Amino acid sequence: MKSTELRFGILGCGLAAGFHAAAIGAVEDARLVGVSDQNAAAAAAFAGKNGCRAFGSAEQMLNGNEIDAVCVCTPSGFHAENAIDALKYGKHVLIEKPVAVSSAQAEALCAAARESDKTVGVVAQLRPCEAVQRIRKALEEEMLGRIVSVQLEMLYHRSEEYYKNSSWHGTRAVDGGGALMNQGIHGIDLLLYLLGGVKSVTALTRTLYHDIETEDTAAALLEFENGAIGTIGAATSIYPGSPRRLKICGTKGTITLTEDHITKFYVEGRGSLIGEKEQTEYFSHNDPGAIPAEAHIGVIRDFCEAVRAGRPPISGLKDGCNALALIRAIYDSAESGKRTEPVFIP
Numbered sequence: 001m002k003s004t005e006l007r008f009g010i011l012g013c014g015l016a017a018g019f020h021a022a023a024i025g026a027v028e029d030a031r032l033v034g035v036s037d038q039n040a041a042a043a044a045a046f047a048g049k050n051g052c053r054a055f056g057s058a059e060q061m062l063n064g065n066e067i068d069a070v071c072v073c074t075p076s077g078f079h080a081e082n083a084i085d086a087l088k089y090g091k092h093v094l095i096e097k098p099v100a101v102s103s104a105q106a107e108a109l110c111a112a113a114r115e116s117d118k119t120v121g122v123v124a125q126l127r128p129c130e131a132v133q134r135i136r137k138a139l140e141e142e143m144l145g146r147i148v149s150v151q152l153e154m155l156y157h158r159s160e161e162y163y164k165n166s167s168w169h170g171t172r173a174v175d176g177g178g179a180l181m182n183q184g185i186h187g188i189d190l191l192l193y194l195l196g197g198v199k200s201v202t203a204l205t206r207t208l209y210h211d212i213e214t215e216d217t218a219a220a221l222l223e224f225e226n227g228a229i230g231t232i233g234a235a236t237s238i239y240p241g242s243p244r245r246l247k248i249c250g251t252k253g254t255i256t257l258t259e260d261h262i263t264k265f266y267v268e269g270r271g272s273l274i275g276e277k278e279q280t281e282y283f284s285h286n287d288p289g290a291i292p293a294e295a296h297i298g299v300i301r302d303f304c305e306a307v308r309a310g311r312p313p314i315s316g317l318k319d320g321c322n323a324l325a326l327i328r329a330i331y332d333s334a335e336s337g338k339r340t341e342p343v344f345i346p
Contacts, residue, residue: 004029005029005030005031006030006031006068006069006308007033007066007067007068008030008032008033008067008068008069008070008071009032009033009034009036009055009061009062009066009067010032010035010036010070011035011037011061011070011072011073011074011082011086012036012072012073012074013037013039013042013043013046013073014073014074015288016073016123017035017046017071017073018046019293019295019296020071020073020094020300021035021046021050021052022293022297023296023299023300024300025050026293026297026300027297027300027304029304030300030301030304032050032052033052033067034047034052034053034061034066034067035047035050035052035053035055035061036055036056036057036061040054040056043055058085059085062086062089062091063089068091068092068307069092069094069119069303070083070086070091070092070093071094071096072093072095072096075168075174075175076096076097076098076101076174076175076182077101077168077173077176078174079096079098079100079105080099080101080105080108080109081105083095083099083112084108084109084112087115087116087118087120088112088116090116090118091118092118092119092120092303092307093119093120094120094121094122094123094300094303094313095121095122095320096123097122097123097185097186097189097320098176098181098182098185098320098323098324098327099122099317099320099321099324100321101175102176102328103328103343106324106325109317110317119303119306119307119312119313120317121302121303121314121316121317122316122317122319123299123315124186124189124193124299124314124315124319124320124323125186125295125296125299126260126295127189127190127193127314128298128299128301128314129294129295129298131257131260131262132190132193132257132260135248135255135257135262136193136194138255138265139194139248143252143253143267144248144249144250144251144252144254144255144267145250145252145253145268146250146251147195147224147226147228147248147250148228148229148250148251149229149230149249150191150222150224150228150229150230150246150247151230151245151246151247151249152187152188152190152191152230152231152232152233152244152246152247153245153246154183154184154232154233154234154235154244155233155234155238155242155285156179156234156236156238156242156285156286157238157239157240157285158183158216158286162236162288163210163212169182170210170212170213170214171213171214172214175214176214177215177327177331178207178212178214178218178236179214179215179216179234179235179236179237180205180215180218180232180234180327180330180331181214181327183234183236184218184232184234184327185323185324185327186244187246188232188323188326188327189320189323190246191222191230191232191246192319192322192323192326193315194246194248195228195230195248196224196225196226197225197342197344198222198224198225198326198329198342199223199225199341200222200223200339200340200341201220201221201222201223201326201329201330201333201339201340201341201342202220202221202333202338202339202340203218203219203221203330203331203333203334204218204219204220204334205217205330205331206218208237209236209237210236210237215334216235216236216237217237218232218234218235218330219231219232219233220232220330220333232330240286241285242285243258243259243285244258245257245258247264253266253267253268254266262274299315302314318345322342322344322345325342325343325344325345326342326344328342
């Protein structure tokens with residue numbers, strides 16, 4: 001083993017675990033040592049496919065010195081609990097979205113993190129991508145002037161089988177929400193990463209197509225701290241669905257991000273600033289498995305560098321909790337019929 005090698009274990013062997021395993025294998029000085037799942041057969045099959053060990057239990061994987069870091073890829077409702085366990089065993093933790101499904105879970109996780117000296121990261125695979133970093137730089141340089149309007153569209157399709165063949169998708173207890181909490185959280189994170197805090201939200205959520213407990217259609221009106229007005233549209237009820245689109249409009253220019261590519265970048269006096277357009281490899285708007293490998297590679301690489309350097313990852317626990325806070329505020333507004341103010345971690 002290299003002295004700089006970060007040894008990973010994965011909790012949960014579902015769809016997300018495959019992305020993590022592939023990314024770990026692609027990052028220098030990162031190695032997948034083992035996996036654990038409540039379904040022993042699933043763990044054994046996953047381990048065989050990825051050339052690692054299938055541990056008999058999560059405790060067995062955590063209670064030892066074979067791994068340094070844990071990727072939490074279990075169903076959403078268990079993310080906080082699993083991450084807390086990993087921290088108690090002295091492991092660094094990378095948590096799949098969402099970091100938790102309730103404010104109480106998030107608070108317990110934050111308390112555990114404060115008591116630990118380990119790195120905690122949350123998967124937000126759009127943050128490291130070149131297009132997002134370019135937009136962030138443009139906003140820091142005020143190239144668009146004053147931001148006045150923001151539109152986020154996450155209008156996806158999920159089949160009836162997607163929910164029927166899962167024991168937890170679409171449930172309040174384990175999924176924590178629907179089109180916003182599960183599919184839409186990456187777009188929510190981008191809003192906060194690029195545009196800062198949201199002052200208030202007014203929202204509607206409905207279940208219009210699927211036979212599930214949570215929303216499959218949602219709309220929200222946002223007021224940002226900087227005075228801009230924004231809208232969010234999220235759904236899994238739309239056929240055939242369309243790629244995620246974030247449009248940021250200012251007094252001197254407009255940028256449109258479609259999945260991981262800038263498809264419009266227009267600045268007053270300078271014209272269009274986008275070069276040759278490329279085709280995105282994101283097709284998760286109608287296929288939850290159609291995410292490019294590079295997405296998670298960027299997250300794993302940044303997480304490894306953060307652990308070695310002792311710095312926060314590009315998306316840390318605070319960021320994950322704030323994305324959750326905005327979604328919970330949208331749900332609260334939809335339930336109460338009133339304008340709601342999110343409670344963010346400063």
